[in-house]
Amino acid sequence: MTQQSRPHLAARGPGRRNVVGGLFGLGAAALGAPLLSACGGGAGADPKTVTFGSNGADATPKSAYAAVTKAFARDSGLKVKTNTVDHDTFQKSISTYLQGTPDDVFTWFAGYRMQYFAKKKLCSPIDDVWDSIGANFSDATKQLARGEDGKYYFVPLYNYPWAVFYRKSLFAERGYQVPTKWSEFIALAKRMKKDGLAPVASGYGGGDSWSILGAFDYLDLRANGYDFHMSLMRGEVSWTDKRAVAVLDLWRELTPYYQQSAGGRSWQDAAQSLLDKKSGMAVIGLFLGQQVTDEKIRADIDFFPFPEIDAAHGQDAVEAPTDGFMLSRRPKNDDGARKFLEFLGGAGAEELYMGVDPSNLAVNTQADTGSYNALQKKSAQLIASAKHISQFADRDSDPGFISTVVLPGLTEWLGHPDDGTGTLKKIESQRSRFFTG
Structure with missing residues (x-):
């Protein structure tokens, strides 16, 4: 799916849609050093820093996320410490990662995949964030962002058909x-x-x-x-x-x-x-x-x-898989992380991301799509015309x-x-x- 992330011409790297391998029962060693050690922290974590776990290791998504985090840091006065891990490792290790010392905010997927971790209480509800951003998303997108308990756990960034x-x-x-x-x-x-x-x-x-x-x-x-x-x-x-x-x-x-x-x-x-x-x-x-x-x-x-x-x-x-962000169960900077998620759910963040990576579609209804290329425009039309959307x-x-x-x-x-x-x-x-x- 999806996703993320995707290939770069200079190097193959893991594809964005690599399937979770052995999601259940992975030991900590399976994660390897990058994800567990990069941004871990506990008491004494910097209140001016938000940690961000990203699976966007390929060149294009990595640059796109850098543009987004830079803009947030400029607007908020907070620093974003990004922990980028290749997509395949991220997915195979996600369960162990979330049970350990995960980053405050992390990339993940909408729908069932989000609901699984919400049900396991390995992430935090973010209804307060949706109170701010909800008006700019369709009902279908909102449904993809809610857990089985009706609470919101996910902020969407883009989708693609x-x-x-x-x-x-x-x-x-x-x-x-x-x-x-x-x-x-x-x-x-x-x-x-x-x-x-x-x-x-x-x-x-x-x-x-x-x-x-x-x-x-x-x-x-x-x-x-x-x-x-x-x-x-x-x-x-x-x-x-x-x-x-x-x-x-x-x-x-x-x-x-x-x-x-x-x-x-x-x-x-x-x-x-x-x-x-x-x-x-x-x-x-x-x-x-x-x-x-x-x-x-x-x-x-x-x-x-x-x-x-x-x-x-x-x-x-x-x-049409939908990718976005979630909040870890015990974020080290809860207030800063929620501000970051609110920013990520805004039209401006989507426009920044899509400006670097033209192979996705914004899901925020207020995002400017005037710069879309022909493929993006046709893709948006295809999704908009769908009676049913699977992930x-x-x-x-x-x-x-x-x-x-x-x-x-x-x-x-x-x-x-x-x-x-x-x-x-x-x-x-x-x-x-x-x-x-």
Whole structure:
């Protein structure tokens, strides 16, 4: 998802959407030195300093956060001490981090992922912050920021959609038409393969296996609808349900058109093959644009919504992960941290961030979007038109279930796609370990 963070051209680094690995039961050593020791403190912590734990280690988000914290420091007179850790380490270590001596404010994700830590009381409610910023967010965004107890625990910064991306010039050169239905999508993939292209760019090697979840989510959303998808994610429906079986049937129809050797390729390399016109399409997030430094190429990138499979559901669901900030359970500078969160929830902070990182969308309704590039404008329209907004499998479900059960199962299945019966039975056999009631 998402997220964050994303790649930088000079170095691959962990992707923004890396799935939590072993979220439950990680020892402190798993975190490594950076996160636990960088900004820890107790009694005697500087009242003029707010500590900030950031997963934005790639060059672009790191610069964007620096611009935001600098502005807050100038306006507030407080100092922000930023503790930046690579995204993969941050996610794998988040549970241990929050139980130790976490930073006052830390980056995290909206929805279920926030609610999990709120329920465990590993973060603080921030209703007072929302009293100040709430008028500038939609009802849907507010819902994503609330815990199961109805209190607010999250301040959103941006979101971004997943879709099917392509190069406009390649489509024009080859006479390809944008598909809106599944049959058209498969027919286009066949034609691309005949033309010597890898129809669908794909890379899920190493720590990038999370990237396959975008396709899984959309196949389920389009075939079975938002309600079933969310029930499946929340552990309320069996993974051997015929509707889940249908998802793998559809996926198996698409797999012959995936880029070869995807299991040994990073998602960044797969995305680059799209930019280089070696692949025709990619099911990916708007963060694809962060790899682009040539504005002519950026202007040539476009996307279309994942195609319709069942007319009853159309294309009314959009995957749009939302990233932002939370307050630790015992912040060392509680007053300063809340002031920082209030600043982060303002339109000005979003404008500063998006001014550095144009691969995201502001969620504050008062943020100036006049500088948006064409991709951002179209992305905003896509999200605004959605009847349902999902986050991403590892954000809409128990992260441990996804990372230790679902993801390994689906990754193995992609290596030798069959009818999926065995894979789904294995996943289902583990469901009760993570979901009760």
